[in-house]
Amino acid sequence: MTELLVRMIRKPQGAIGIMLLAVLAAICILGPWVAPYGPEKMDFLGRFRAPGWQNWLGADQFGRDVLSRLLTGARATVPMALAATLAGSAMGAVLGVASAYLGGKADEFIMRTNDAVMAIPGLLMALLLVSTLGNGAGNAVVAIAIAFAPGMARVTRSVALGVRNQDFVKAAVARGEGAAQIVFREMLPNVMGPIVIEATIRVSFAVMLFATLSFLGLGAQPPASEWGLMVADARQYMHRAPWILIAPSAAIALSAIAFNLVGDALRDALNPRDDR
Amino acid sequence: MIPALTITNYGLDYVTAAGAVAVLREVSLEIAPGEVLGLVGESGSGKSSLAWALMRHLPANAREISGSLRLGDIDLQTLGPKRLTEVRGRRIGMVFQDPSTALNPTLTIGRQITEALMRHREVNARDANALAIELLGHVELRDPAAILRRYPHEISGGEKQRVIIATAFGCRPDVILFDEPTTALDVITGARIIELFARLRAETGVAALYISHDLAMMTSVADRVAVIRHGRVVEQAKASEIFRKPQHDYTKSLIAAVPRPERRLVHDTPGSALLLEAKGIDVHYGRAGLFRAAPPPATKAVDVDIRAGEIVGLVGESGSGKSSMARALTGLARFSGDIRFDGRTLRGAGDMNPAYRRDVQIVFQHPDSSLNPRHRIGEILSRPLKLYGGDTASVPRLLEQVRLPASYATRWPHQLSGGEKQRVAIARAFAARPRLVICDEITAPLDVSVQAQIIELLLALRAETGAAYLFITHDLNLIRQIAHRIVVMRHGQLVDSRAVDAFGADDVHPYTRELMAASPAPVG
Numbered sequence: 001m002t003e004l005l006v007r008m009i010r011k012p013q014g015a016i017g018i019m020l021l022a023v024l025a026a027i028c029i030l031g032p033w034v035a036p037y038g039p040e041k042m043d044f045l046g047r048f049r050a051p052g053w054q055n056w057l058g059a060d061q062f063g064r065d066v067l068s069r070l071l072t073g074a075r076a077t078v079p080m081a082l083a084a085t086l087a088g089s090a091m092g093a094v095l096g097v098a099s100a101y102l103g104g105k106a107d108e109f110i111m112r113t114n115d116a117v118m119a120i121p122g123l124l125m126a127l128l129l130v131s132t133l134g135n136g137a138g139n140a141v142v143a144i145a146i147a148f149a150p151g152m153a154r155v156t157r158s159v160a161l162g163v164r165n166q167d168f169v170k171a172a173v174a175r176g177e178g179a180a181q182i183v184f185r186e187m188l189p190n191v192m193g194p195i196v197i198e199a200t201i202r203v204s205f206a207v208m209l210f211a212t213l214s215f216l217g218l219g220a221q222p223p224a225s226e227w228g229l230m231v232a233d234a235r236q237y238m239h240r241a242p243w244i245l246i247a248p249s250a251a252i253a254l255s256a257i258a259f260n261l262v263g264d265a266l267r268d269a270l271n272p273r274d275d276r
Numbered sequence: 277m278i279p280a281l282t283i284t285n286y287g288l289d290y291v292t293a294a295g296a297v298a299v300l301r302e303v304s305l306e307i308a309p310g311e312v313l314g315l316v317g318e319s320g321s322g323k324s325s326l327a328w329a330l331m332r333h334l335p336a337n338a339r340e341i342s343g344s345l346r347l348g349d350i351d352l353q354t355l356g357p358k359r360l361t362e363v364r365g366r367r368i369g370m371v372f373q374d375p376s377t378a379l380n381p382t383l384t385i386g387r388q389i390t391e392a393l394m395r396h397r398e399v400n401a402r403d404a405n406a407l408a409i410e411l412l413g414h415v416e417l418r419d420p421a422a423i424l425r426r427y428p429h430e431i432s433g434g435e436k437q438r439v440i441i442a443t444a445f446g447c448r449p450d451v452i453l454f455d456e457p458t459t460a461l462d463v464i465t466g467a468r469i470i471e472l473f474a475r476l477r478a479e480t481g482v483a484a485l486y487i488s489h490d491l492a493m494m495t496s497v498a499d500r501v502a503v504i505r506h507g508r509v510v511e512q513a514k515a516s517e518i519f520r521k522p523q524h525d526y527t528k529s530l531i532a533a534v535p536r537p538e539r540r541l542v543h544d545t546p547g548s549a550l551l552l553e554a555k556g557i558d559v560h561y562g563r564a565g566l567f568r569a570a571p572p573p574a575t576k577a578v579d580v581d582i583r584a585g586e587i588v589g590l591v592g593e594s595g596s597g598k599s600s601m602a603r604a605l606t607g608l609a610r611f612s613g614d615i616r617f618d619g620r621t622l623r624g625a626g627d628m629n630p631a632y633r634r635d636v637q638i639v640f641q642h643p644d645s646s647l648n649p650r651h652r653i654g655e656i657l658s659r660p661l662k663l664y665g666g667d668t669a670s671v672p673r674l675l676e677q678v679r680l681p682a683s684y685a686t687r688w689p690h691q692l693s694g695g696e697k698q699r700v701a702i703a704r705a706f707a708a709r710p711r712l713v714i715c716d717e718i719t720a721p722l723d724v725s726v727q728a729q730i731i732e733l734l735l736a737l738r739a740e741t742g743a744a745y746l747f748i749t750h751d752l753n754l755i756r757q758i759a760h761r762i763v764v765m766r767h768g769q770l771v772d773s774r775a776v777d778a779f780g781a782d783d784v785h786p787y788t789r790e791l792m793a794a795s796p797a798p799v800g
Contacts, residue, residue, distance in 0.1 A: 167646035171704070174606040175660055176633035189650035 007269035008262070014269070017261025024255055027074045035068035039225045048241040058243035060234065066247045073225035073248075078255060080141055081206035087145035088206075089199040092152025097187050099153065100160035101169075101179065111157065118150040126209060130218045137226070140219040144209050148202055155198050159191040166190075193270045200263035204256035211252050227252050278348055280483035281307040281330070281368075281451050286343035288322070288329060288507075296339065299325050300507040303343070307451065310481040314498030314515060316491055316530070318723035319694070322507040323487045327453045330485070331370055332360055348450055366396040369444035373456040375436035379428040386424030389443050396447040411442040415472055434465035438472065445476055454486045458493070462593040463750055467794035470497060489723060492534050492753075495519060503527050533728040537756035537779075541735060546586035546760055550616075551744055552605070552636070552712055553581040557613040559600040574600040575768040577613070582712060582744050589759035589776075590748045591791065597768035598748045602716045605746070606638045634664045637705035641717040643697030647689040653700055654685030660707040670707075677740075678703040678733060695726035699733065706737060714746045719754065731758060752795040764788050 008014040032039075036056075043063035051058040057066040099110040117125070129143035163169060164187065172186050211228025213219035220226035222233070227248040234244035288300040299322045307313045317323040328334055330345055332352055345352040347368055355363060372378040379388060389411070390404035399407060405424070412420030415438040428436060437457060444452050454473070458466030470493065477484065486497050494501050495515050502512045503526065511524040522528045556577045564570040575597035582588050592598045603609035607625035615622040617632055640646040647656055657675070658668040672682035678699040689697055698718060705713050715734070719727040735758065738745065749755050755762060756776055764772035764785065772785035779792075 167640040167642060168648040170608050171638065171640065171646055171701075172659075174608055174633065174638050175663055175708075176628070176630055177659070177663065185651075186648055190648070192650075 004266075004269055008265040011265060011268065013261050014265030017258050017265055020254060020258035021262055024074065024078060024258060027071055028078050031071035031074050035065075035071040037065040037068040039069045039072040040064065040223050041068075048237070048244075050241070051243055057247045058241065060241070060244045061237055066230075066244055069225040069230060070227070070247055070251055073227050073230065074251075076137065076220055076224055076226040077207065077210065077228070077252075080137060081144075081203055081210050084141045084144035084210065085148060085199055085203045085206045087141070088148030089152050089195060089202070091145065091149040092154075093156045093188065093191070093195050094183070095149065096153040096156025096158075097160045097183050097191060098179075100157045100164050101183050101187060103164070107157075110153075114150045114153050118154070122147040122151075122205075123209060123212060126213060127216070127218065130213060135218050135221065137214075137220045137224075140210060140213045143213070144206050147209070148206070152195070152198060152202075156191055156195055159194045160187055163187050163190045197263055197267045197270065200259055200266055204259040204263075207252060207256050207259070277309065279306045279346075280309045280311070280348060281305075281485065282344075282346040283326070283330075284344045284346075286326075286329070286345060287341040288325060288334075289339045289341055290335070291337045291339055298507055299338075300329075303504075303507070303509055305485075305502055305509065305512075307483045307485060309450070309483055310477075311500065312477060312484045312486055312498045314494040314501040315485060315487045315504060316489065316494060316501055317487075317504035318489055318530075318725065320506075321504045323504055324455055326504075327370065327455050327485070327487055330368065330453060331364060365392060365447050365449070367450050369447060369449040369452040371437070371440050371444050371452060371454045371457045374460045375433050375440055376428075376460070378440055379436055381428050383427075384424065385426055385428065385431070385439055389424070389439065389446070392443050393446055407446065408442075411446040412439065415439075415442040415445075415476070417442075432465075433461055434469065437461060437465075437469055441469070441472065441476070445480060445482065448480070449482065451483045451485065454484060454488075456488055459488070459490075463752070464593065464790060464794040473497065491519070491530055491724065503530070529725060533724040535724075535728075535751065535754040535757050537753050539757060541731065541757045542587060542760070544585075546583045546744070549584045551582050551584045551586070553616040554601075554605065555579050555614045555616070557601065557604050557611050557615070559597065559604045560610045560612070561600075573612075573768065574609075575604075575765075578765070578768075578770045580746075580763060580770075582746060584711070585738070585742050585744050586761065587738070587745045587747060587759045589755035589762040590746060590765065591750065591752055591755060591762055592765035593750060595767075596765040598765050599716055600768075601765075602638060602714045602746070602748055605714060606636060607633070630664070634708045635711045636714065637708050637710040637712070638714045638716060639698075639701050639705050639718050641720055643694055643701050643721075644689075646701050647697055649689055651689075652685065653687050653689065653692075656689075656700065657685070657704055657707055660704055664708050666707060666709075674703045674707050675700075677706065677737065695722055695730065698722065698726075698730055702730075702733065702737070706741065706743075709741065710743055712744045712746065714748070716748045717750070719751070720749070727754070734758075752791055764791065 009018060041064060043059065046055065046059045046063040047061060049055050049059040049063065055065045055067065057070065059065055095110060095114070099107045125147040126143040129146060130139050133139040133142065169182060169186050172182050210219055211231065214226045214228030215232040217232070220229050222229060230248035231245060234248070238245050283303055283305040286300055286303040289296040290299055303326065305313060315323050315326070330352065332355065340353065347363065350363065386405065386408060389408040390401065393399060393404040393407055394401065397407070408424055409420045412423055417423055417435060417438055423431060458469050461469060488494065498515045500512065501515045501518045502509050503524065504510070505526050511518065511522070511527050518527065519531055522531055556579065557575055558573040558577060559575045560570065560573050562571050578601060580588070580601065590598045590601065600609060604611035605615065607628045610625070622628060622632065654671050657671045661668050661670065671685050675682050675684055680696060680699055692700065719730055722730060734745065737743065747755060747759060756779060759776050761773065761775050762779065763770060764787065766787050772788045774784070
């Protein structure tokens with residue numbers, strides 16, 4: 001584990017990604033305590049205050065401190081994206097491995113259904129689900145997870161097909177092990193590498209997808225300081241006070257980049273051939 | 277006279293994260309023009325690294341720490357990239373172990389040969405084509421003009437190796453490196469490639485470095501033999517002498533490990549009670565699709581019977597259907613026909629109850645892939661115990677049974693050597709206390725000395741437990757040492773089945789005779 005970390009840090013991209021993630025994690029945990037103001041504390045004298053010593057990143061249309069809102073809102077954004085990705089990846093991974101193990105008609109049935117779901121664009125799928133389930137952050141997580149699962153199932157199945165032909169799986173079949181045992185204990189641990197990498201890259205999509213849903217008014221609801229919602233609110237004041245828009249946009253972009261960099265670094269570090 | 281190839285005091289390291297690993301040390305070899313030097317060593321001895329060093333194609337983490345490599349009067353180590361491309365192929369050729377990966381699958385055979393000829397013989401395209409046809413005819417390929425138009429996947433492995441040999445000889449190099457050219461081929465195909473090699477070298481007088489792990493083959497191939505171990509050459513002698521009068525202890529142990537059919541290792545006779553009787557087994561892969569018929573069965577009406585405690589050898593080339601039989605008997609492949617076991621008749625994998633699964637165990641060829649890399653050894657061994665009702669506390673006993681320390685239970689498979697992994701796979705099979713163990717080419721990827729230890733272990737386990745073996749192999753010499761009865765398969769059909777002491781009889785099937793002739797005669 002520590003060796004993996006060392007390998008990841010060896011390249012500058014990996015080091016930057018991990019650093020950014022560490023900062024993000026710190027903000028998620030400590031954000032509300034280090035925030036200079038309360039996230040919903042209004043100050044009518046300070047409406048649209050430009051960035052300065054009072055409000056480091058400026059203030060919004062109600063005079064709320066943008067920095068404080070960002071720091072507090074991290075909790076509402078990043079863990080949600082992570083939860084959605086984890087749930088989606090777990091669903092997809094189990095489906096993919098089971099499909100590869102069962103093979104034949106069951107495989108065809110699972111994968112063709114999967115293809116049908118995949119044909120609907122992720123955002124559209126999420127929109128559809130949220131409008132059925134109702135607005136709210138929890139439902140947005142469920143929607144994103146379901147939208148992610150088919151893609152994950154495809155990736156996992158292709159890796160699992162290779163594992164399926166390994167002799168240790170044949171040995172388990174010849175031993176008379178049950179399907180659950182073979183899927184969860186023999187095959188799943190051996191496809192974890194690609195799943196973890198795919199998942200880290202997908203977290204950044206989830207951050208953006210979640211922000212998009214909130215932006216469209218289907219995810220987090222005002223006055224929550226979720227980042228996507230902040231961008232949506234700031235849109236109308238774009239010309240008057242661009243900093244209200246820029247700060248949360250930059251936060252979303254940075255966290256997406258962080259997860260992407262870590263995903264790439266993980267992919268390289270897990271590949272022993274890439275030993276330079 | 278200048279030697280064709282001179283290696284003086286050569287040393288090579290691979291730099292890894294854990295520090296430098298010594299690969300070759302103080303290697304000094306000389307090959308005279310027209311001479312064939314055999315280089316024998318087990319896996320990891322550095323013999324392939326030496327070949328790549330001579331071809332100047334070492335990995336980026338290789339460090340040459342001492343010595344020199346000279347090809348005639350050329351110092352190979354000082355060549356720049358441009359000079360190197362002139363030397364490679366033209367002055368020094370190479371024939372690889374696996375012909376299936378040595379040819380580019382997207383180019384026709386013709387393109388690949390003529391490209392090399394045009395480059396190294398400075399002929400135009402038309403002449404290169406004519407020359408290629410002549411060369412392929414010379415390596416005994418039928419209808420060379422047609423082969424030139426084919427792609428690598430359209431010809432067999434033996435034909436591919438002939439194409440590669442034709443290309444290597446066609447560029448008229450001074451020296452050709454052969455890196456285990458017959459290891460990936462069938463016994464009979466390999467024997468023909470060796471005959472071809474002997475003829476071509478008599479005609480062309482090329483010098484060669486012939487790398488192999490197979491000692492028995494060296495007498496028919498090489499003039500002199502060097503034995504390499506842990507990157508050091510331990511002994512060099514004439515091929516005719518090294519087997520008769522080995523000097524070094526390591527050479528002696530290698531020669532002792534070579535299987536000889538006349539030295540029987542099993543002396544008892546099995547009981548007469550039938551344990552397993554398979555009748556008319558057809559193994560099917562794939563099903564008929566909407567637009568295509570089902571592929572033909574991999575085996576056709578094969579009958580095999582195994583008595584309690586008997587060792588039955590199942591011999592054949594790759595593609596003969598011998599592994600398909602193993603899969604059918606363990607329920608891994610769909611089959612039609614009857615298997616009678618313990619008074620029950622099984623007509624498909626669905627009929628195999630837990631008792632049958634327990635009684636019939638399989639050990640696979642590649643220990644790397646038969647042990648789950650994400651499970652510790654202890655966990656791997658405890659699975660069959662949990663499944664068949666055993667005590668997981670007996671894992672140390674199982675390890676001890678296969679002569680491994682009990683501390684190995686906490687190790688990961690990748691921390692074990694190939695032979696140790698195969699021992700774990702054997703322990704896993706015996707954890708079920710089986711009555712029949714199917715061994716599918718289990719010694720094929722192992723070195724001869726390790727192979728001898730595994731065979732010894734299997735025989736000891738048999739003495740302990742009374743299990744019968746169905747031993748699938750292509751090594752006739754090995755199986756004649758241990759089997760009571762040998763079954764020969766070819767193209768999915770059973771061609772011969774006889775007791776091992778009747779193998780010298782006159783009525784053996786012509787194919788069996790051919791197999792025996794192709795098995796390298798053990799020396800000394």
